[in-house]
Amino acid sequence: MNLSDPVETLRGIGEKTAETLKKAGIKTVRDFFYNLPRNYENFQAATSISEMRPGRVVVKGKIEKLTSRRARKRNLSIVEGIIRDNTGSVRVVWFNQNYRMRQFAPDKEYLFSGTYELKNGRFQLVSPSSALYTDVDLKSGLSPIYVAHGGLKSNDFRRLLNASRDKFVEIPDLLPFTKTGIRKESLFKAHFPESEKTISEAREYLAYEELFELILAAKLNRRENEKLKSTPIKFNALKIRDFVGKLPFKLTNAQRKAAWEIFQDMEKNQPMNRLLQGDVGSGKTMVAGMAAYETFIGGGQVAFLAPTAILATQHFEGIKPLLSSFGVKTALLTGATKRKPELKKQILDGEIDVVIGTHALLTDDTEFKNLALVIIDEQHRFGVEQRQKLALKSPSGLAPHLLAMTATPIPRSLQLTIFGDLDVSILDELPKGRQPIETKILPEIEVRDILYPEISKTVQSGQQVYWVCKAIEDNEKTKTETIDITSVKTRTKKLKEIFPKLKIEFLYGKMKPAEKDEIMERFSKGKIDILVSTTVIEVGVDVPNATLMIIENAEGYGLAQLHQLRGRVGRGSKKSECFLLTSGDMAPSRRLKELEKSTDGFYLAEVDLKMRGPGEIYGALQHGALDLRIASLSDTKIIARAQADAEKFLNSGEDMLKYKELMAGISKYQQITTLN
Ligand code: ADP
Ligand code: MG
16 A cells, blocks of 8 residues: 555545545545544443433434425424434434435434434434444444545545555554654544544644644755745835835834845845735735835836735735836736736736736746746635746746735744744734724624614715625525524625615625626725625725624634634724624624634734644634644644754754655645745
8 A cells, every 4th residue: 555546546435435535635545544533422421311411412322203304484404303212212403414314224223412402492402413333432432523525424434444444554654753653553543543542642643743744844945945046136225215205104113124024035045935924904015015116126027916806906906006106017917807918928028017916827828027026915825836836937047036925823822833934024013093993792683773773874974884694595505504594695685675775785706706806896986885795805805994894603703714804894094893793592602702802813813722722623824824634733842842853853964855755745835835
């Protein structure tokens, strides 16, 4: 067995399953073994049905009388039935999990784990997870739970892994300083847990491995980056001062400092590799604009990438007037751009100085005469290959300087350890005159009395409103199964009934780019009062006149994402408000309460980090810039150990290529943290 072999070489994985796995990013045998459980269900504490008390329960029994229906009003599918053991029976209900209809054999025993609670007027077991009794390791009572992908459910992953159970012994070791065999043992223990203790041992090793790879990759990147050559761009104090003097506002100190750090980097003949981190609304774009102008003075071209056409257009419109008054020729290149061939020729001939665009910029036929700086806004939205492509765009063979910008703060406590080898500038200061956004958690039943009047007031005073929903259509499957989700379209309809005189429109990611641009354009010109939208507006959009943000089903989002969404308001001098709507009668989560208390992204990132206990899978950056799959960023001890060991390994003079598995593992991180 070779870990790099395609996943279908494993027993029991046919063409169709392999197809589904690949769509979920599980392409190789290695990916398959590293697709670790999201969590574990402990079925050991099973009680008999007659002894059940409200709260979390585990019961063992056979399933009877399964029926499925649709709730007309809420457009929800409901599967109901009865679980019976030899002491009694209990009703069970699942929401939007129609596959439950086909899951159970009537004569087999299953374990169910869920909440026994009052629902629709009677006590029932609500949306329990389940496992075939004979599948659960009876000694430990532990059953791993996997994230479902396509049609593949947790049960399927357990079955497939079981079919490859004897293959684990062939997994080679990976790291230089660890006990022989620890990798295969840890992976095995993670998938076939014996006890809580072996699970945490497995996690500890796997977290260490992941962090070691990440940190080593960052260190190697730095070394490799130092070997590359780029065009040095001399700092031109006079012209920059002139430029800054013409701005309609005074730069914040944080903006000055970041710009200064960037200018110093660009003076070197090694490429800059800098991350500009700034909280939402801190004015990153202007810092980028200064770097672009500086590059222009030095005779180089600039590519400025944004994750969406909306954002690219907005950057273009924001920056162009300013730059052109200094003789900089700026162009926009997105999927919707007409006369692309002509524009591309101008770029190649060096007639355009700054190109702002989306992925369209990355198609193979966009070439530059002298690309000296690449700016990537909201860098976590860009894939690895896209970044690599850019580096190849300048025929000079010189690598462009790279400035990546993100509004997702990395907690300071991590900066020194994991990101010690990355150059980071921080905008931790908002422009003067901003008023903090007032945030309120609001139960949905109060919407009519409290929120609607607020909306009227906002619109009457000439300001605008964002209303964010989780789904586009009503029947969409969402993660929160037992919660009512109102979709963008339904919400728009309802709001139009309530506010017949207001201009209300909706927006979502899958609409045609031109249509999206057009709506955003009208919204930013104040021609739309309420924009109902999915999270497409999460990133970067800047409409200072929008002062009221409503996030529906707020419990369904992570802290970082909520902070991003909220950051769409509070961007001007007017007072802004954000309402976090909750449904159901659960007390609001700590996440929401923290958000209500603070608007400081760095503080919230720190809180987020502390709230993620060990075993949490996703790291602080939620969009794949750094998807730590195993390690928790709060594993500070493991981080420190991995950091020290990676440094030791790098200085040991050992031939790294000997560690084939390790090299394969870190290449993915290396690509994430650099451009070369
Ligand atoms: P973000 O960091 O979220 O990308 P933007 O660059 O979009 O923030 O800036 C947010 C708003 O603040 C923009 O309207 C921008 O023109 C404005 N702005 C930027 N810098 C300053 C400043 N120093 N003083 C006042 N307003 C500023
Ligand atoms: Mg921005």
